[in-house]
Amino acid sequence: MSAPSQGTESVRALRTNEKYAQMTPRSLYQSVAQFHENPQLLAFSITPKGNLVLWATVLVVLGLTPYLSPVPLPYLPLFPLLILAQQFPARRIEMMGFGVGGLFLFHRLVQLHVTHLFWFVLDAALVVGMLYIFFTIAQSFARLPRLVRNNPQIFLHLLLWCGILVLAGLPAGFREDPSWVIASNLSVCCLFFAFLIWRIGFMLYSGKRGSIQKTGFVDHLIYCLPYLGSTQVPYGKGLDYLLPKLAESRLDLAKAQLAGVKLLLLAYLWRIILLVLDVAFFGTFGTHGQIVDVPSPLCLRLYHIDGLIDLSTQHMPTMAIVWASLIVDMVYETMQLAIIGHVIIGCLRLFGFNVFRNTYKPLLSTSLINFWNRYYYYFKELLVDFFFFPTYLSFFKHRPRLRIFAATMASAFLGNFYYHLLQHFDGFIESGEALSFVKFYSYFFYSFVLGIGIFISILREQNQRGKPVVASSPGRTFWVTLRKIAGVWLFFSMLRIWDHPGSAFMQDTTFFFAIWGIHF
Amino acid sequence: MDTQNRDKVIRFLKTITRPDLPIDRISDDDGLIKSGLIDSLAMLEIIDFLESEFGIDFSETGIDPVELESIHKILDLIERRAK
Numbered sequence: 001m002s003a004p005s006q007g008t009e010s011v012r013a014l015r016t017n018e019k020y021a022q023m024t025p026r027s028l029y030q031s032v033a034q035f036h037e038n039p040q041l042l043a044f045s046i047t048p049k050g051n052l053v054l055w056a057t058v059l060v061v062l063g064l065t066p067y068l069s070p071v072p073l074p075y076l077p078l079f080p081l082l083i084l085a086q087q088f089p090a091r092r093i094e095m096m097g098f099g100v101g102g103l104f105l106f107h108r109l110v111q112l113h114v115t116h117l118f119w120f121v122l123d124a125a126l127v128v129g130m131l132y133i134f135f136t137i138a139q140s141f142a143r144l145p146r147l148v149r150n151n152p153q154i155f156l157h158l159l160l161w162c163g164i165l166v167l168a169g170l171p172a173g174f175r176e177d178p179s180w181v182i183a184s185n186l187s188v189c190c191l192f193f194a195f196l197i198w199r200i201g202f203m204l205y206s207g208k209r210g211s212i213q214k215t216g217f218v219d220h221l222i223y224c225l226p227y228l229g230s231t232q233v234p235y236g237k238g239l240d241y242l243l244p245k246l247a248e249s250r251l252d253l254a255k256a257q258l259a260g261v262k263l264l265l266l267a268y269l270w271r272i273i274l275l276v277l278d279v280a281f282f283g284t285f286g287t288h289g290q291i292v293d294v295p296s297p298l299c300l301r302l303y304h305i306d307g308l309i310d311l312s313t314q315h316m317p318t319m320a321i322v323w324a325s326l327i328v329d330m331v332y333e334t335m336q337l338a339i340i341g342h343v344i345i346g347c348l349r350l351f352g353f354n355v356f357r358n359t360y361k362p363l364l365s366t367s368l369i370n371f372w373n374r375y376y377y378y379f380k381e382l383l384v385d386f387f388f389f390p391t392y393l394s395f396f397k398h399r400p401r402l403r404i405f406a407a408t409m410a411s412a413f414l415g416n417f418y419y420h421l422l423q424h425f426d427g428f429i430e431s432g433e434a435l436s437f438v439k440f441y442s443y444f445f446y447s448f449v450l451g452i453g454i455f456i457s458i459l460r461e462q463n464q465r466g467k468p469v470v471a472s473s474p475g476r477t478f479w480v481t482l483r484k485i486a487g488v489w490l491f492f493s494m495l496r497i498w499d500h501p502g503s504a505f506m507q508d509t510t511f512f513f514a515i516w517g518i519h520f
Numbered sequence: 521m522d523t524q525n526r527d528k529v530i531r532f533l534k535t536i537t538r539p540d541l542p543i544d545r546i547s548d549d550d551g552l553i554k555s556g557l558i559d560s561l562a563m564l565e566i567i568d569f570l571e572s573e574f575g576i577d578f579s580e581t582g583i584d585p586v587e588l589e590s591i592h593k594i595l596d597l598i599e600r601r602a603k
Contacts, residue, residue, distance in 0.1 A: 205582065209582070240586065370559075389583045392567070393578045465562065
């Protein structure tokens with residue numbers, strides 16, 4: 001028996017060698033980059049040994065997330081839930097709802113310094129109760145008054161603004177004052193409402209479509225209590241989007257899991273690249289506040305945008321440094337966002353949700369609309385679902401360009417601005433931060449220019465659609481593509497002048513003119 | 521499923537899909553965006569087409585992009601909602 005077996009082995013080895021010998025660098029890259037679609041690897045991952053390797057990898061990768069700056073949460077607590085989800089696929093949704101939801105409430109309430117057991121339990125119950133009320137409202141959507149049925153999102157936001165107005169009427173620092181303990185804990189509920197408002201909005205959409213009738217309350221906790229992706233942006237949108245993406249067969253689950261592992265590994269790769277950028281361009285090294293300076297001969301000494309604009313008020317660095325800083329910082333920030341998104345979507349895929357990435361090669365975009373679609377997919381989807389489509393469907397049906405213009409400005413400009421305004425109120429409710437609108441002048445301008453840019457980009461893309469591709473030499477195609485990519489980089493690098501933590505409209509605008517040699 | 525509607529939808533999709541990726545290369549159940557046949561902007565043109573050709577009014581119900589994900593789902597939507 002051994003001779004034929006050895007022969008077969010040698011033939012197989014020979015074939016494998018031949019296969020690799022025939023591989024071009026491009027196909028080799030493809031096979032490494034698309035390892036999650038490799039049939040042999042997929043088959044291996046569902047064997048007991050392969051599954052052990054998969055989970056060992058996941059354990060290490062999730063265990064190291066505290067070092068994966070800027071990821072805000074430790075993801076290791078998800079590990080037991082992920083194993084349970086694979087073992088009991090039929091109960092995945094409930095397990096995620098209770099498990100991930102419980103983790104989120106615990107994490108958020110501790111963050112809000114709710115440490116007394118009584119208030120902790122009461123606040124958690126209030127938040128879940130509030131969600132249940134909205135679930136019941138969504139379930140009986142058809143019985144709501146016509147005015148509410150036609151404008152559910154407007155009513156939802158009016159309700160939030162009523163809460164914000166009540167809180168604004170309370171004395172400053174009431175959250176720390178023991179005599180205001182009840183109001184303080186009720187304000188936690190308002191804070192959660194502000195934080196979860198877009199998710200509750202998706203729940204109301206489910207009610208409007210009638211799809212909520214086929215679901216239970218716990219199902220909605222998987223996105224309404226979002227340990228995965230603790231920002232106001234619902235990564236993975238609502239249940240209507242998530243459920244059709246849920247892997248049903250064991251093989252589909254394995255595919256989703258490998259795709260999840262790939263994203264988690266990519267997040268680490270981007271983190272390493274960011275460390276290299278830190279050392280080579282920004283002259284710093286380290287994470288989480290333990291940052292050391294790198295001696296200047298080893299780096300270019302560029303600046304992140306906040307530092308650059310601050311510095312420019314005292315003395316303007318050379319134009320080469322300014323432009324290089326703007327562009328490298330835009331790349332840096334894009335990669336930071338990719339890291340956060342990859343971890344969140346990676347975990348969702350490990351649970352079996354085969355959802356789109358949040359960030360997909362935005363730096364290779366050849367148009368503004370393309371960049372916007374690939375840079376922060378779930379934020380763009382939020383704006384499209386809550387602002388673009390409602391406007392597009394309601395106004396200017398017979399004037400196509402005006403229709404697109406109105407919808408684009410409603411989403412990229414007004415919706416974008418409103419989203420950030422609400423985030424600001426989060427800080428006000430959470431920590432009593434003074435309400436200041438100074439930075440919003442800058443963001444208002446930023447959103448306006450973004451809206452106009454995207455509108456023009458949409459028109460250009462629409463004009464191109466359906467037209468036959470003009471044949472040209474590979475060299476020319478390459479240069480045209482490169483020129484388009486450079487244009488996109490330039491637009492977003494410059495636009496970020498009005499979108500950074502320390503934004504102030506006059507300072508940002510003065511800086512913008514200064515880089516073109518106009519001083520005033 | 522109504523073959524006349526299917527023909528209309530296919531004829532329309534041919535005008536908005538990428539010229540280098542013929543529509544007959546995908547099945548009725550394949551995702552139109554996922555297969556790379558259209559981009560998300562083309563969704564708008566599909567909406568315009570469904571409004572004008574089949575009189576579907578989305579303003580009451582809103583849009584669920586899942587309903588426009590594949591040829592099959594678009595035909596299903598037409599069957600349910602065409603006037």
